[in-house]
Amino acid sequence: MKKIFITLILALICTISKATEKEIIAEVTFENLTNKEFTSGEFTIINSNHKIEVNNAESFKITLPEKGKYLFSFVSDDFTAYTFYPARISNRKNTITIRLMEKTELSYSSGIYSFPMNLDTNLTEEQIKIRISDGTLNFIIHGIDGSIPEEYLAFKEKYGIGLIKENCVIDPLSFKKVTENNQMIFDYLNKKYGTEWLTELKAKPFGIK
Structure with missing residues (x-):
């Protein structure tokens, strides 16, 4: 019985370890091209609809379940925000850059721009x-x-x-x-x-x- 219990524990540890190995740590960075201080915004991982409140322009990290294609967006009431990231997120290509620019009348109320639009529109x-x-x-x-x-x-x-x-x-x-x-x-x-x-x-x- 003790051997069976130990085997189950080892199997569980192995499963968790493999799941962790798949995870990708991505870094979100900011480029503030204005003279205005950034104080609030919302970052969204669109695939999972996971939203993160952001209160300063310091870089932060997010955990993704595995490498692949993701959609991200960022919105701030005070800036026009452009979001740049690799077409496929991996351990080597894992930087998401948010560029903050002055909001103008032409920016409309949302100020959201996301690049690239990671949509495969030629599926069989x-x-x-x-x-x-x-x-x-x-x-x-x-x-x-x-x-x-x-x-x-x-x-x-x-x-x-x-x-x-x-x-x-x-x-x-x-x-x-x-x-x-x-x-x-x-x-x-x-x-x-x-x-x-x-x-x-x-x-x-x-x-x-």
């Missing part, structure tokens, strides 16, 4: 099915708050496709990638279900009428 039908199975395929819309309409919760339950809602963005690159992502999902659903599924979404994502 088989890859789409895998993403649906993993629960990682999402429509993307932009709005002034982070609330998700109830219809999308029911939609994911039925079709396996969720929704990511980001703050308003105005850069053409992000808009183009979001539209391509939504159109790819639109084409897949039309092929599989016809157009009836559209009646279940009152708020249509970009690129879908």
Whole structure:
């Protein structure tokens, strides 16, 4: 009995150790290109919708479950924020840079810009099915708050496709990638279900009428 117990403990330690080995420690750094002191903002890991309140411009570290593609955003009421990061986060490429610039009237209220828009919009039908199975395929819309309409919760339950809602963005690159992502999902659903599924979404994502 004692041997069995020791074996189970060792197996548990081994499992935890392997999980820890997969984790990636990424560093978030700031470039303040203004004369204004930074005092507040919110950093978001969009994949998990994990939000971190930030109260100064000192670098900080985040833990990600494994290497791969991630989406990040940063918003501050006092600055226009540009977020730069590698297309794939790994142990070697793990720096996320937030560039703070003066907010102008053209920045709108959100001041959020995220680069690159890590969306693979050329998935095969088989890859789409895998993403649906993993629960990682999402429509993307932009709005002034982070609330998700109830219809999308029911939609994911039925079709396996969720929704990511980001703050308003105005850069053409992000808009183009979001539209391509939504159109790819639109084409897949039309092929599989016809157009009836559209009646279940009152708020249509970009690129879908």
